[in-house]
Amino acid sequence: ERFIRASEYERAHAGVWDITLPPPPEYGIENISNISILLFCLSAVSPGEKMLEAARHVASTLKPGGMLVFRDYGRYDEAQMKLGASRGKRLSDNFYVKSDGTRCYYFELNDLRRLFGEEGAGLEVVELKYIRRVYGNRSEDAERRRVWVQARFRRPA
Numbered sequence: 115e116r117f118i119r120a121s122e123y124e125r126a127h128a129g130v131w132d133i134t135l136p137p138p139p140e141y142g143i144e145n146i147s148n149i150s151i152l153l154f155c156l157s158a159v160s161p162g163e164k165m166l167e168a169a170r171h172v173a174s175t176l177k178p179g180g181m182l183v184f185r186d187y188g189r190y191d192e193a194q195m196k197l198g199a200s201r202g203k204r205l206s207d208n209f210y211v212k213s214d215g216t217r218c219y220y221f222e223l224n225d226l227r228r229l230f231g232e233e234g235a236g237l238e239v240v241e242l243k244y245i246r247r248v249y250g251n252r253s254e255d256a257e258r259r260r261v262w263v264q265a266r267f268r269r270p271a
Contacts, residue, residue: 188261
């Protein structure tokens with residue numbers, strides 16, 4: 115059998131955790147991870163000190179030499195442009211509330227460098243780039259222009 119269950123080898127662990135708070139001690143996740151993934155969740159955290167603390171908490175899960183993989187919403191995404199044109203949706207610069215009540219921050223690359231780099235969470239920048247895509251809907255004759263930020267950071271050995 116080629117399929118290996120993670121539980122048999124205890125290599126994968128999962129748990130619910132509010133990243134704006136320090137990792138729960140019972141999880142035992144500080145300095146435990148070779149790879150941590152942060153996908154479309156930091157954008158929901160209020161910009162400023164709360165977001166910086168969340169970045170530091172996630173970075174604390176990494177072993178020396180461990181990698182953080184990140185993807186989230188990028189500045190000038192079409193969704194941001196629509197929210198910016200809507201009355202009462204803007205909470206602060208580049209931070210909006212969506213119609214479902216969730217909040218969303220739209221990142222620039224320098225935001226990530228500041229949050230996760232030496233001045234923030236103390237990680238080394240390995241990759242930092244924008245991902246841009248245009249999606250077409252032929253039935254509506256419409257296009258959507260999406261922008262994401264993608265990054266990889268390494269905890270110094």
